[in-house]
Amino acid sequence: MFEDRCMLKKTLIPLALLALTNSAVASPFDDLAQVEVLPGWRAANGDHIAGLRITLAPGWKTYWRAPGDAGIPPVFSFNGSQNISAIAPHWPTPDVFDSAGMQTIGYHDSVVFPLTVHSNDPSTPMQISGRIDIGVCEEICIPVSLDFDALLPASGTRDSAITAALVDRPMTQAEAGIGHVVCSVDLIEGGLGVTAIFDLAPLGGTEVVVVESGDANIWVSQSRIERRGTQIRASVDMVHHTDDSFGLDRSDITITVLNGQRAVEIHGCAAS
Structure with missing residues (x-):
């Protein structure tokens, strides 16, 4: 399947x-x-x-x-x-x-x-x-x-x-004027904590950030969002369904910012 x-x-x-x-x-x-x-x-x-x-x-x-x-x-x-x-x-x-x-x-x-x-x-x-x-x-x-x-x-x-x-598709990273995107990764109990950091002009309304790992075996939590001006920090927990120790390829990560009317989609992020 x-x-x-x-x-x-x-x-x-x-x-x-x-x-x-x-x-x-x-x-x-x-x-x-x-x-x-x-x-x-x-x-x-x-x-x-x-x-x-x-x-x-x-x-x-x-x-x-x-x-x-x-x-x-x-x-x-x-x-x-x-x-x-x-x-x-x-x-x-x-x-x-x-x-x-x-x-x-x-x-x-x-x-x-x-x-x-x-x-x-x-x-x-x-x-x-x-x-x-x-x-x-x-x-x-x-x-x-x-x-x-x-x-x-x-x-x-x-x-x-x-x-x-x-x-009716999300804007691309280039269309939204997003430059460098960083994803920091830290060990947490049972998995990884991932924080995506990037600059994006406010879309308006309530913004939601969805982070996808690119691996169907990895559960990703709802994001915790902090916005300071144009900077967004979105943090999630990632837990593998079967393996406490797993690798994460940042190039497979997809980040989507939604506000109920518009969206921006980012593919991949860097370590620094």
């Missing part, structure tokens, strides 16, 4: 890594969410731009790739697809929710996940098939499995919903 936690790096996903296990079964609560393939269009370079639209029941929400302790991150599977070599999902800027005093991050009402699809033969149609496993929450959280299957035509026309979701 592939758990997609850091795909805004636009890393290509080999299809062999995206298959869910045969033990996955449909949820009796599938009516809480529906999935639709937006067939999209073929780009000039031969890639296909498609989308998965998730529509939620009124009052329900679903989650981002780093959803917080009370959320369930989406898991994509594209097993069964034909004439497709790799797929790169993209993540629109999420909202920040307060759930019974716990911070969660995700989407309400609906969300479109754009997909960049790479073909074995761009001159012929592609068949995209698979499943997305998500958590949907209102008063309670329920795991839901949604199957999809659609033909991606060799031509197609631009889709406004996909285009809007692609535009």
